[in-house]
Amino acid sequence: MSLKKCKEKLTQILDEYGKENEALLPCLHAACEKCGYLSEETISFLAEKLNLPRVEVYSVATFYSMFNLKKTGKYIIRVCVSLPCYLKGSRKILEILKDELNIEINQTTQDKKFTLEAVSCLGLCEQAPAMMINKEVYGNLTPKKVRQIVRQYKLSTTERSLKAPLQNPNSKIEGAG
Numbered sequence: 383m384s385l386k387k388c389k390e391k392l393t394q395i396l397d398e399y400g401k402e403n404e405a406l407l408p409c410l411h412a413a414c415e416k417c418g419y420l421s422e423e424t425i426s427f428l429a430e431k432l433n434l435p436r437v438e439v440y441s442v443a444t445f446y447s448m449f450n451l452k453k454t455g456k457y458i459i460r461v462c463v464s465l466p467c468y469l470k471g472s473r474k475i476l477e478i479l480k481d482e483l484n485i486e487i488n489q490t491t492q493d494k495k496f497t498l499e500a501v502s503c504l505g506l507c508e509q510a511p512a513m514m515i516n517k518e519v520y521g522n523l524t525p526k527k528v529r530q531i532v533r534q535y536k537l538s539t540t541e542r543s544l545k546a547p548l549q550n551p552n553s554k555i556e557g558a559g
Contacts, residue, residue: 388417389427396431406432406442410449419450447501454497455490457535459483461513462504470510471523476500478525479513482532496535 392409399405406428413424420443429436443449447460459479463472476498480486483496490497506512509521513528520531 385417385421385423388413388424391416392424392428392431401432403432403434406434406439410439410443410446414449419453447499450497453490453494455495457495457515458497458499459513459515459532460499460501460504462502462506462511463500464503464507466507467504467511472511474525475511475513475523475528478528479532482529 391412395409395412396405399408409428409432410420413420413428417424425439425443426436428434429439432439443451450458461467461472461476461479463476476487479498483491483498485491485496485498487498487500504512504514504519506519506521509519511523512519512521513523514520515531515535520527
């Protein structure tokens with residue numbers, strides 16, 4: 383989406399919240415959703431409109447792992463590396479993803495389809511190891527499950543229409559989309 387359209391959406395949110403500080407998080411979410419990431423221009427725009435120091439907007443944006451300051455792939459894969467997930471094999475999950483996607487952590491595939499991130503917690507300790515692909519949650523991961531999930535997403539970007547939802551083997555996880 384163009385920066386102009388992104389600013390239009392942010393202006394709608396700012397109008398709804400009355401340009402109060404409470405509008406910052408919803409605006410950051412909307413900017414990432416509409417623009418794909420938080421550009422320098424977007425951060426400056428929000429700082430100006432909310433009458434906040436630019437550094438404050440930047441510090442909020444960098445505090446939360448769900449906000450990106452650089453362009454990402456169509457699918458953002460976030461692997462939890464907190465202690466419960468680590469003890470249950472998240473390191474192996476990351477290695478498999480790196481191998482399947484041929485990228486390192488915090489990189490995006492050349493075709494701009496996938497970005498791989500390691501995050502501190504997804505709040506799914508009881509489902510460890512866990513990951514998210516965009517808003518879809520996957521828990522109780524095994525190497526085999528991870529390969530199947532990634533291959534399904536790869537297939538959806540090349541040979542299949544995304545009109546039909548991807549099959550989530552963890553669709554019974556509470557709170558999963």
